[in-house]
Structures are given as C-alpha cells and as structure tokens.
Amino acid sequence: MIATLAQNWWVLAIRGVAAILFGIGAFLWPGLTLTALVLLFGAYTLVDGVFAIVAGISTRREQERWWMMILAGLAGLLAGVLTFLWPGITALVLLYVIAGWSIVTGVLEVAAAIRLRKEIEDEWLLGLAGIASIIFGILLMILPGPGALALVWLIGSYALFYGVLLLVLAFRVRGLRDMVTRRPVGAV
Template identity: 55%
Template sequence: MSETLIRYWWAVVLRGVAAVLFGLLALIWPDITVFVLVVLFGAYALVDGVLALVAAATGEHRGRRGWLIFAGVVGVLAGIVTFVWPGVTTLALLYVIAAWALVTGVLEIMAAIRLRREIHGEWLYILSGACSVLFGILLAVWPATGALALMILIGSFSIVFGVVLVAFGLRLRRLRQEHSHAGLGRPATA
C-alpha cells in the first residue's frame, strides 16, 4: 500500500488541491445558495471519490485496496446523491456532508495506522482523517447553525483538510525521490 501511495503521490496532492479550491469558493461566496452548495459539494465528493477509485485501481496490492475502494464508492455515491436531489434542504445536505466526512476520516485514519510501519510522516494522514471526523461530528451535533456558519465551517474545513493532504502528498513525493535515489546507488537525501 505504501508503494502505491508513494508512486501516486500526485493523486493525494490533487485531492488536497480540490479540497482547498472548494473551501476557497465556499468562503469567497458566503451568501451562496443551497443549490450551488449542493453542486459544489457534489462535484468535490465525486472528484474525490473518482480519484480514490483510480488510486485503488492502479495499485498492485489487491488485498489492501478494499478500504480505498470503499472510500471512493462512498465519495462517488455522495456526489451522485447531491446531483439527483438538488432541492435537498440545508439540514439534509448537512447530514450527507457529515456522514461523508465521518466515513472518509475514519478510513483515512485506518489507512494511516496501517502505513505507520512502512513510511514516516503518516501522522499527516492521521491528522487529515481526524480533521474530517471532527468536522463530521460538529456538523452532526449542531445542524441548525445557519447557511452562513455552515459555509464558513465547510470552507475552513476544506482548506485545512486540503493543505494537510497536499503536505502528505508532497511528503510521499519526497519518499519516492529517496527510493529512486537509493535504487540508483546514490545516497538518499532527507
């Protein structure tokens, strides 16, 4: 699993960039309508799910890809649900986002725990999962916070989550470079 993550570090970075862009859009237009929020969230969840499925499909370790496939399917389904029912109320959308954040966060924490013996810096992946779980819990506990507060919370979470994922992806890139240097007989750099 770590070799697959290291090889496809760019997919982790893309997920992070997508999260940051989504978060910035949510903060730039705080008076955004529920329909546009549904479309933005649906697009983000769909892209995130597809990227997770692509990462699972390109990996060599079939037995370890189950959780990545599950996370991808959940993301794709969350995206599809938001497009099929665009008239969903803020409260219903809130619970869809909360459930998605909880599932994604738990799966990321579980993956990071499995990786802790294989790579250094897995704590960034644990941190991104913990941010996702915390976000999901906050949304589920306080569902009636209003559209503006929801947009600020979603935007802030997405930016923090995205930055952490980008940092983790760049760490994976550095590990890939270290592996390639070590494979060529050159000393690995830190």
Template identity: 55%
Template sequence: MNTEEKQLAGILSRNWWLILLRGLIAVIFGFLTWFQPGISLNALVFLFGVYVLADGAIGAWIAITGRKEHEDWWVLLLWGLLGIGVGILAFLAPSITALILLFYIAIWAIATGVLEIVAATRLRKEIKGEWLLILGGLISVVFGVFLIAQPSAGILALLWLIAAYAVFFGILLIALAFRVRVFNRQPENL
C-alpha cells in the same frame, strides 16, 4: 517494514500527484465557498457534489491502480466509492434542505475520516508524515460529529465550517503528497 506496507506506500508514492490534486481541489473548494457566502443552497449542493465526486474518483483510481500490489486495496476503493455515491446523490437531489445536506456532509466526513485513519495506521512505519493523514482523518471525524451535534447551525456558519475544513484538509493532503512523493527515492534501511 513489511511487504504489505511497502506496497501501499509505493502506491501512494507513485500517485502522489493525485493526492496533491485532491488537496488542491479541497483548497479551491474552500476558498470558493468563503468568497461566495451568498450562494444558494442549490449552488452549494452542486459545488459539494463536484468536490466529493472528484475526491471519490481520485480515491477509487488510486485503489484500482494499486489493487495488484496490495490486498487491502478495497479499503481505498470503498473510500473512493463513498465519495462518488455522495456526489451522485447531491446531483440527483439538488433541492435538498440545508439539514439534509448537513447530514450528507457529516456522514461522508466521518466515514472518510475513519478510512483515512485506518490507512494511515497501516502506513505508520512506511512513510514519514503519516500523522498528516491521521490528523486529516481525525479532523474529518470531529467535523462530521460536530455537524450532527449542531444541526440547527445557520447555513452561513455551515458554509464557513465547510470552507475551513476543506482548506485545512486540503493543505494537509498537499503536505502529505510531497512527503509520499519522495518515498521511492529514499534508500531502504537494512
């Protein structure tokens, strides 16, 4: 286990509750979307904007609080800033069409997924359960590619896909949060 990976794992371990919060926000977003399929596109844009803005802010906070401990903190910051940017864009253009929203979501999901896979591969020797972050990243990439490949999907199908993605991804983040929470409590193997 190298020092850099220990530092990143320590950052995640200390901020486990932020990962848990991200997961809970994703699950709540998913269930709200499932149980309110008749919401207008503007409401969907607003709900999506709140979700990615909160997700991005939490990711940026994790990066900033760990910047002195890890030289690659900027990857986490980039991940967070991407979410913040997409969230702000959703608020600035509330009357966007379903197709544009679809591409916002697709690009955000692909970029977030790639950055999560990169972070997870750097942590693979440091924490148990890094496969959860890798799986979450892969699901994000596949989801984004699917949305780009099937732009003519109906808005209801899009709502259900978004909800399923958010709930599944949120559950993975919740599981990861509880795994990284105990990292600092485990004695180091010599």
C-alpha cells in the same frame, strides 16, 4: 504500500487541491444559495471519489486492503450523485450527507495512517486529516442548526485544512519516490 503511495503521490495532491479550491470558493462566495452549495459540494465529492477509486485500483495488486480507498471513493461518488439528483434538498439533509461522507472518509484515512506508521515518517498527516474529517462529521451531526452562512464557513474551513494536509502528505511521499525506486526488490 509506500512504493505505491510514492508513485501515486499526485492523486493525493489533486485531492488536496480540489479540497482547497472548494474551501476558497466557500469563503469567496459565502452568500451562495443552498442549491449552489449543494452543487459545489457534489462536484467536489465526485472529483475526490474518482481519484480515491483510482488510487485504490492502482494499489490492488500490491495492497491487501486496497478496497478501503475504493470504499472511500464510492462514498464520495454516492454523496456527489445524490446531491446532483436532488439539488433542492434541505439544508438538514445536505448536512447529514456531508457528515456521513466525512465520517466514513475519516475512519478509512485513520486506518490507512495506522498501517503506514512503520513505513513512512509523517503518516500522522493522513491520520490528522482523517481525525479532522471525523470531528467535522460529528460536529455537523450534533449541531445541525447553524445558519447557512455558518455552514458555508464551517465547510470551507474543513476543506482548506483537509486540503492542505493532503498536499503536504502528497509532497512528502513524492520525496520518497527516489528512495523507494532505489530499494532492491524484497527489501524492507
């Protein structure tokens, strides 16, 4: 798993950059209309979903649980497609779509971090990103009443934090590429 992760570090990096750009956009334009926020979220989840699926497909020969990344990617694609199909949805529906996607993604990332704990150092970054996703999703579900501005800032904060963690993890596993490529076949 570590070899595949190290070879595909750029997928994590792109997901991290997309999250950071989404977060910056949320802070630069806090007065966005709900429709604009829906479209921005839809674009982000589509990009994230596509790259999660790419990561899952690229690991299918090496990993027994490659389908977990594909599942996370499909959740992102579904969330993105739904937001583009119904851009006029209410804030509450958007909130629950974001919350559900965040929880599913977080659970899958925590599971991946647990599997990586014996293979790399700093696997806690992926676990922390997953926990942040789960907490974010739960908070959105139990506190659906904040105003649109608070929602934009909450989503922006989450996206920035999540994106930074994914970028740090991406560059950490990128640094392992040489070590992994020098490792003899069958070495542990």
